[in-house]
Amino acid sequence: MKRFLFFILILFGSSTYGDELRWAADTESGAPSVFYDGNSQLAGFEKEIIEEVCKELDKAPIFYQNDWAWLIPGLDHGLYDAIVEGLFRSEENKDAVLFSIPYYACPLSLLVREGDEEIKSLEHCRKKKVGVLCCSRPRIVLKEYEDIEVFEYPNEHGALSDVKNGRLDAALLDYPAAMYSTIALKGLKIVNNFDSVEYLMAVRKGNYALIGEINGALLKLIQNGKVQIIVSKWGLTNPLFDAYIAKMVGGSGADARDTFEREQSSSKFQKYVKLLPIFAKAALVTLEVSICGMIVAVALGLVLVLVKLYSPRWIRFIVTVAVEIIRGTPLIVQLFFIFYGLPFVGITLQPLVAGIVALGINYAAYESENFRAGLEAVPSGQMEAARALGMSQWQSLRYVVIPQAFCFVLPPLTNDFIAIIKESSLVSLITIVELTKTYTTVASSSFDFFIPGIIVAVLYLALGLPFVRLAKLAEKYLALEKSAYRAKRIPKKSHINAQ
């Protein structure tokens, strides 16, 4: 318990600026931009560039994971200060953030199956199916080709495996992603490079100080050749990049690319063993979110049910409506509302807190119903006897009714706990890196959804197992307690005035 509180405190405390540069990327987009390498270390050419920038600015880089689609909303309400994730300027985002000068430039690459001799360029894709990433430069380019059937994917992996298995005819990706995909996923080839895209860092609108600092640092790093070294180390140089650099300064190796290539071909088993620590860490996060969420749910659920059963009618009405709203809307909507919506009224919660609050409130609604059933299962004669002994209503509840209701409530409660462990996977949508998020991240950067999937499934089962046992124990305990009721006659329902 102490550990959880500490964890939460750290999260609350981490929103300081100081000498940190909090930057975000989506590791799910895979190599070579920002991803977790075979040793579960953060890697990628963009990560190296931002670290150089931080060195220049004498700030400590702090990495935040967020989903590609949520990177800008997260920036908006101050989760982090900068995005470094292959962002390019588009009609949609040009007013949403402040962009830096480019740190990389490249063409778009058209990928097809090896052995496909028909498609040589986008022109050949007419009437065919092409996969792209949502909100990517290729997506915008393809808007001009009305007769190409476009499919949007949340990550490269989906698009590429669909090209491989024939669901798509081609995929259009940024050059770095395309090139690394062909290494990781055999059987694809790049047939055409065209168009261009420039990668920019982004900061919050109005944060001119920071964008100025970043531009200064980038310019310096381009002039002293550090950016070029990193880019060529990852094997990402291309004519467009050279032209951009030449424009900036008037002026390449392939080490990192080789490393990535080596890793992809290294022993699978070793790769999986190396994954275990990050999965273990992620399992802890899942457990933390679930346990804290359940504590909130139980406490709040108890308050809700007591209010519902024993308070004045108008309060009861408000609570009933609130419970119905919570039960009638999807958890994912509540989650986004609490995380991205509440900041509009001045309540900004840290991701973990928001996740726990959302899960807690959601489950509190269910627990209150569970508790109500439990309280009503206690014969009314119990409350009456306690009141007749001179106990107040609260004392009667506290010492007589609630302890007895508890054993009716325990089995469904433990079942809900197993459910909350599974549903906690939704908090991955608000930047919390728990089991499911780790799975998709690892899987999409290694292009392997199979074994990591099994590892994750086993971990989820292992987390739930103690609670399955607890549910069994609770049921046994309940059977024992029930015999207490069997032995006596249930008195006719009588009414106690709330006094």
Added chain:
Amino acid sequence: MSENAEPLIQVRNLSKHYGEAAVLENISFNIESGDLVSIIGPSGCGKSTLLRCLNCLEILDEGEICINGTLISSQLALVDDAMFCRRAHQLRQSIGMVFQSFNLFPHKTLLENIMLAPMVVRKQSRELSRRQGMELLDKVGLANFYKRHPWSISGGQKQRVAIARALAMNPVLMLYDEPTSALDPEMVEEVLQVMRNLDRDGMTQVIVSHEMKFARDASDYIIYVEGGKIVEISDEDEIFISPKDERTKRFLKRYM
């Protein structure tokens, strides 16, 4: 029963409705300290409701009740609800109630059943409550059972524990609602014996019962209720030998 002292219980013009139906109509009687009074009458005539009104488990619609100097009236409930609740709460602490269905707390041992109210309501120390609880269990002949849970004892024993539990709050008045109706015949006597002992010790007791023999032998007097009204209040023998009212006669014929 001194002549000039205030009666322990004074009930005046008590009425109670559930919706349209009047359950009690214009009930008035007094009970002196130390009396054992039986209330008899056919099922559904309002006996339980009357007891529950005495204990403020029900709110009275009309009339007033004065028990041990604490006055509760329908007027008060209307005028000052908080005051009414405070008095009702105070009153319940000095009245013990025993139910037909025992209503022991199944999650507690017999001793804990008895200790609970003094500790919670009076904030009495655990040590003292324990000592007192053991004395009371001894008094009802169940000292050896103190560690047992309610489900592991017989009905008669449960009712004796329920009486001990009520006595733990040192009540000035004990109310019993058909205390022996849920018991097997051979267990009735052990419960009645406890009540006889209490009567000997000077406890004031009001008993709703179908035990006519007990009512006749032990009561100081008997209240006969029918249709929510008091039909007859009479000396215990008188009512059995020569009931004044035709309705009483009919009722007793079925039971004797």
